[in-house]
Amino acid sequence: MIDTDLFQNSYLLWPVAIAASVLWILFVWKEWSTPIKKRFYFHSLISLITILSLAMLALKPLSKRVVQSNAGVLLTNGYSQKHLDSLKKSIKGITILDYQENAQIGQVLDSLGNLFVLGNGVASYDFWQFENRSVRYLGAEVPSGIIDLKYTQENVLGEPLKIEGRYHNARASHRLVLQDGNSQGLDSLEFxxxxxxxxxxSTPLKAIGNFVFQLVEKDSLGEAILKEPLPFKVIDKNSLKILLVNSFPTFETKYLKNYLAEMGHEVVVRSQLTRGRYKFEYFNTKRIPIYRFGEKELENFDLLFIDGTSFRNLSTRSWTSIEKTIQHKGMGLFVQSEASLFDRSSKRHGLEFEKDGIPKATLNEFPKVLLEKFTFRFKDVDGIEEIHTSKGNLVTAYKRIQQGRIGASVIQNTYQLQLDGKTGIYRQFWSEIVNKLSKKKTLLTDWEVTNNFPLENHPFQFELRTSIEKPQVFSTDKYQIALRQHVDIPSLWSSTTYPKNKGWNSLLLKDKTHVGLDFFVVDSTTWQSLRTKRRQKANRRFFTAISDSFVERTITASIHPIWFFLVALFGFGYLWVYPKVFQN
Known part of the structure; x- marks a missing residue:
C-alpha cells in the first residue's frame, strides 16, 4: 500500500497512477511486434522510467531528513563563562537566555528543540515550565561553605541538640562554633x-520554646567571618510507661533504669529472685506489680525491655499476649543483648544475625568511642531498619510488626560509658532506641515541610494531615490560606504560602484544639552555600529524569523537480531518436 504522506499532491495519486498505467500499456502494445526481444524489454524499461518521471513531476514526492533542532542555553546564577564560551564555539547560533525566577519562558522554550542550563539551576517552583522538554543541566562548581546540614528542628527537653554536616573548602585553623541566642559558645571544632x-x-537542651542558635565560622584571630541562623523548637518530654524484665539484676539494667527515670518516664522493673519470686522497683509511677504478661496488663505500656534469658523462657501463652500487644496496641519490644539472643533456633523476635568475629565497634555517631559488642551483626534483609551502624554494618536495628516494633542490639555493657564519664554518649545511645521503638502516639494533626529555611516572599509549601473534615488554616497575619485536598487521601491537604515577615511565623488552625506549625523565615543572604548545593542537586535530579537524550527534529521537503525532468527528457529523447537513427 502506497503511503500518501510521501507526495505533496497526494490527492492526484490515483488519477496519475491510472494515466501512467494506461500510457505504459499502450507503449508495450505498440512495441510488441518488435522482432528483437532484447530491444523490446529494454525499450519497455526506458518507457516505464520515463512515465514514472512524468508521474513524479505531477505528484511532487517528499523526502524526510533528520536535522538538529535549534539549541539554547539558559544562564542561571553561578554559571561559568568558560562553559558558555565552549558552547558558543561548538554550537553556532545558539540562543542565549537569562533566567529570572517566576518569569514565563514557555513561548521561548517552544522555539528551541534542545536547551542547556548553566549555573546553579532554576528554582524548584519553575520546574513545571521545563516538563516534557529536552534539557541538559551542565551545573556549576560546588560552592564554598556548609553544603550539607542535618539536625532535628523539633527536639525534646533534656535531649541533646545534634548538628551534623559537611563543609567545602574550609580553611585550616578556622573554627566552627555553635552559639546560643546570647552569642555564648556551646560547642566548637577546628578545621x-x-x-x-x-x-x-551538640549541646543539651534545658528549656522549652522556640530558639535561634547560630553556626559561626571564626578565623585564626577569633573574628567571625560567617554567621548562619539555626532555628529549632524544644517541646516538653513525652513521658512513656516502660517495663523492664530481667532474670536477675544486672549493671546494664541498673544504669538503664536510672537513666529512664531521670528522663521522667514511668518505669517498672521486675527482677527474678527465685522461681515464682520477683523483686519490683517503681519510678515515677504507682506501685502495681506485673506477675503475668497478659494483654490487659501490657496494653498501657509503651515499651518493654526484656533480657535474652527471660525472653527465651517465656511461655507460649505469655509470648502470644506480648505479640498481640505489639501488633494491635503498638507497644515496642527491645530484647537486651546476651548470648541466647543470637541462637538461630529462636524465631520469636524475627531478627537475623550472622557472625563477624569482631568484639568491639565504633558507631558512626561516635567514631572515637570504642564499644564492646558480641561477635555478631544483623543481616541486612528486607524489613530490617537501622538505629545504629558501625562502618556500614547494622549493630542496633528493629523490625516493624504491624503497629509495633521489635528491636535488639549487638552492643553490650553500655554502662561502661557512664563509668568512663561519657554520660552524653550513653544517653544518646539509649534515647535513640527508646524513640525508635516506643509506642507512637496518634496525632490529630501532623504538619510536614520540605524547606527548612524558607525565604521572605518566596513560596513555602506544606502538607497537613488532620482528622478535621474541612480544616481552615490562617497565617501569622490572620489571612486564610486556601488548601488543596488529596484526591485519594481525604485527610491529606497541601498548599503554598508566601511569608512576608522574617523570623518566626506560624500557621494556625481555626480549631484551637489542634496544634499549629511554627517555622522560621531566614534572610536571603544566609545559608547561601547550602541552598545553592541543594538547588544544584534538585536540578540534576529533575533534568536527568525528564531528558535522557536530546531531541532530533525531522523535516519534510519536496524533491527538486529538475531531476525528474532530466530523466523524462532523456527517456523521451532516446525513444524518439532511436527509430530514426537505428532503423533496420
Missing amino acids: NSETIQAFEL
Whole structure:
C-alpha cells in the first residue's frame, strides 16, 4: 500500500497512477511486434522510467531528513563563562537566555528543540515550565561553605541538640562554633586542610520554646567571618510507661533504669529472685506489680525491655499476649543483648544475625568511642531498619510488626560509658532506641515541610494531615490560606504560602484544639552555600529524569523537480531518436 504522506499532491495519486498505467500499456502494445526481444524489454524499461518521471513531476514526492533542532542555553546564577564560551564555539547560533525566577519562558522554550542550563539551576517552583522538554543541566562548581546540614528542628527537653554536616573548602585553623541566642559558645571544632570536612556539634537542651542558635565560622584571630541562623523548637518530654524484665539484676539494667527515670518516664522493673519470686522497683509511677504478661496488663505500656534469658523462657501463652500487644496496641519490644539472643533456633523476635568475629565497634555517631559488642551483626534483609551502624554494618536495628516494633542490639555493657564519664554518649545511645521503638502516639494533626529555611516572599509549601473534615488554616497575619485536598487521601491537604515577615511565623488552625506549625523565615543572604548545593542537586535530579537524550527534529521537503525532468527528457529523447537513427 502506497503511503500518501510521501507526495505533496497526494490527492492526484490515483488519477496519475491510472494515466501512467494506461500510457505504459499502450507503449508495450505498440512495441510488441518488435522482432528483437532484447530491444523490446529494454525499450519497455526506458518507457516505464520515463512515465514514472512524468508521474513524479505531477505528484511532487517528499523526502524526510533528520536535522538538529535549534539549541539554547539558559544562564542561571553561578554559571561559568568558560562553559558558555565552549558552547558558543561548538554550537553556532545558539540562543542565549537569562533566567529570572517566576518569569514565563514557555513561548521561548517552544522555539528551541534542545536547551542547556548553566549555573546553579532554576528554582524548584519553575520546574513545571521545563516538563516534557529536552534539557541538559551542565551545573556549576560546588560552592564554598556548609553544603550539607542535618539536625532535628523539633527536639525534646533534656535531649541533646545534634548538628551534623559537611563543609567545602574550609580553611585550616578556622573554627566552627555553635552559639546560643546570647552569642555564648556551646560547642566548637577546628578545621584542617581537607577539601570536604564532616562536622558534628551538640549541646543539651534545658528549656522549652522556640530558639535561634547560630553556626559561626571564626578565623585564626577569633573574628567571625560567617554567621548562619539555626532555628529549632524544644517541646516538653513525652513521658512513656516502660517495663523492664530481667532474670536477675544486672549493671546494664541498673544504669538503664536510672537513666529512664531521670528522663521522667514511668518505669517498672521486675527482677527474678527465685522461681515464682520477683523483686519490683517503681519510678515515677504507682506501685502495681506485673506477675503475668497478659494483654490487659501490657496494653498501657509503651515499651518493654526484656533480657535474652527471660525472653527465651517465656511461655507460649505469655509470648502470644506480648505479640498481640505489639501488633494491635503498638507497644515496642527491645530484647537486651546476651548470648541466647543470637541462637538461630529462636524465631520469636524475627531478627537475623550472622557472625563477624569482631568484639568491639565504633558507631558512626561516635567514631572515637570504642564499644564492646558480641561477635555478631544483623543481616541486612528486607524489613530490617537501622538505629545504629558501625562502618556500614547494622549493630542496633528493629523490625516493624504491624503497629509495633521489635528491636535488639549487638552492643553490650553500655554502662561502661557512664563509668568512663561519657554520660552524653550513653544517653544518646539509649534515647535513640527508646524513640525508635516506643509506642507512637496518634496525632490529630501532623504538619510536614520540605524547606527548612524558607525565604521572605518566596513560596513555602506544606502538607497537613488532620482528622478535621474541612480544616481552615490562617497565617501569622490572620489571612486564610486556601488548601488543596488529596484526591485519594481525604485527610491529606497541601498548599503554598508566601511569608512576608522574617523570623518566626506560624500557621494556625481555626480549631484551637489542634496544634499549629511554627517555622522560621531566614534572610536571603544566609545559608547561601547550602541552598545553592541543594538547588544544584534538585536540578540534576529533575533534568536527568525528564531528558535522557536530546531531541532530533525531522523535516519534510519536496524533491527538486529538475531531476525528474532530466530523466523524462532523456527517456523521451532516446525513444524518439532511436527509430530514426537505428532503423533496420
